[in-house]
Amino acid sequence: MPALNPSHRDRAQERKPVLDVVDRVSEMCFGLYMALTFVGAVSATTAGPDAPQTMFRAAIGCNLAWGLVDAIMFLVRTLAGRGMLQKLALTIKQEDRTSGVAAIRDALPPAMNPHIADDDLEPIRLRLVSGADVPERPTLRLADFLGAIRIFCIVVLSTFPVALPFVLLHDVATALVVSRVLTLAMLFGGGMALGHYAGISPWRAGLGMMALGVAVTIAVIALGG
Structure with a gap:
């Protein structure tokens, strides 16, 4: 059985995208829900001639903070997942066939x-046993940091339209309505993308995602936002 050498692993990692469709759309939707909630909460305590600017800064600040947290958590998840894989490889190298196959199945x-x-998992076990030495500790690569930057940009740029009405419109109430309509429209588009990727009706997925956004909006309004 040929070993899975470092060059093979590097080529496999190059073929695999850092962020797949579900990741990209999910990050966008999470950011939209966060902005929808935060902007509504701020609107309940904001009044006066500077209200539009205050709302805009609040929305942008929310987007930047959420994007930063999301990017950091992506690095944490990547490091933890890589550590689990290395632990699995070490376990397989040290255990017998039965225990090794069981460890792969548990993963x-x-x-x-x-x-x-079990016979389908045996070739995987043999590749891991005969492969290159496993590093002592998981590490982050340049591609991981680039992926974190991409997540940050996705969250900030996708939620920027939510804040834009507070710059273009002077009336806070009108800007808030336009912002919420834009958010629901983007949630509908994100839901359609997820539905298409998951093999379910894009329209149903889009309407479901938008319905959840409507529920969040109603809850915020009920609480005074």
């Missing part, structure tokens, strides 16, 4: 387990 998504036999 699989639960939905896949009924469809995969």
